[in-house]
Amino acid sequence: QKEVEQDPGPLSVPEGAIVSLNCTYSNSAFQYFMWYRQYSRKGPELLMYTYSSGNKEDGRFTAQVDKSSKYISLFIRDSQPSDSATYLCAITRDKLVFGAGTILRVKS
Amino acid sequence: DAMVIQNPRYQVTQFGKPVTLSCSQTLNHNVMYWYQQKSSQAPKLLFHYYDKDFNNEADTPDNFQSRRPNTSFCFLDIRSPGLGDAAMYLCATSRPGTGPSYEQYFGPGTRLTVT
Numbered sequence: 614q615k616e617v618e619q620d621p622g623p624l625s626v627p628e629g630a631i632v633s634l635n636c637t638y639s640n641s642a643f644q645y646f647m648w649y650r651q652y653s654r655k656g657p658e659l660l661m662y663t664y665s666s667g668n669k670e671d672g673r674f675t676a677q678v679d680k681s682s683k684y685i686s687l688f689i690r691d692s693q694p695s696d697s698a699t700y701l702c703a704i705t706r707d708k709l710v711f712g713a714g715t716i717l718r719v720k721s
Numbered sequence: 722d723a724m725v726i727q728n729p730r731y732q733v734t735q736f737g738k739p740v741t742l743s744c745s746q747t748l749n750h751n752v753m754y755w756y757q758q759k760s761s762q763a764p765k766l767l768f769h770y771y772d773k774d775f776n777n778e779a780d781t782p783d784n785f786q787s788r789r790p791n792t793s794f795c796f797l798d799i800r801s802p803g804l805g806d807a808a809m810y811l812c813a814t815s816r817p818g819t820g821p822s823y824e825q826y827f828g829p830g831t832r833l834t835v836t
Contacts (some may be wrong), residue, residue: 621761647824656725656811656827657764701763706806717785 614623617710619702628721632689635704636712639683642708647676647703648687651714657701662688692719724748725828729810733834734802742797742831744812753795754825755787756811764811768810771817801835805836 619636626632635646645664649657661676663669668676669676685704689696699714725746734740744753751772756764768777770789782805786798799806809832813825 617763620764654829654832656727656813656829658827659824662824708766708769713761713763713779 614639616699616710617704617712618704620715621713623716623718625718625720626692627703628696628719630719631691631697632687632719633663634687634689634700634715634717635654636685637683638685638704638707638710641680641683642706643704645705646676646685647709649677649701649703649711651699651701658714670673670684671703686700689717692717695721707718725812725814725826727810727828727831729831730829731832731834733836734799735836736804737742737801740799740802740833741763741773742799742812744797744828746792746796746812746826746828747793748816748826749792750789750814750816752815752817753760753789754813754815755795755797756813757776757784757806758809758811758830759807760815767797802833804835807833810834 617638647662648660650660651657663676666678666680673690675688697719700715700718702712705708724786728743755767758764767781784800789795809830811830812828814823
């Protein structure tokens, strides 16, 4: 079993839709929960991170962590074509452990 | 702008021919990482430097080595590339103690092709 599981997609949505991206993890010792965005032919860039269970909002993005279920989510409101990218969840124990990434395509 | 730079962006090498990938940073971060990312897969940590201390992941093949001559530069050496080593190689940096423990800043990657 992989430590972090993420549905690879691709996920295709119309512009303006609400997008939900999800990961599950197996190790309850994980501490920080992060979302990275990776555009084609670029390195990942940190979008958001959170430490505790609950929600954290930043503009159109909301990160949600449910430690009891070992489940993390990223919601994107009013999605834009510029949001088209691969979204990687990443979780820390003694190092970053990445999910495989979900490819998101927002159609205009 | 402070950043992580990787050269070259694209590298083609022959099977078994040694190749070196380069990473430099202007962030003055003391930790530098090398990841391997194959198509549609998660980035896989190969090793990292904490200052001059080298930390190898247990499952990193001996074929992969690294050098860090100073704070700004780090190199990835692949001694005898095989077809299975074709991948995107990502360099990242972090400065422990600020923000999340493992907030990492990535370069754009070097895409390695092995013929």
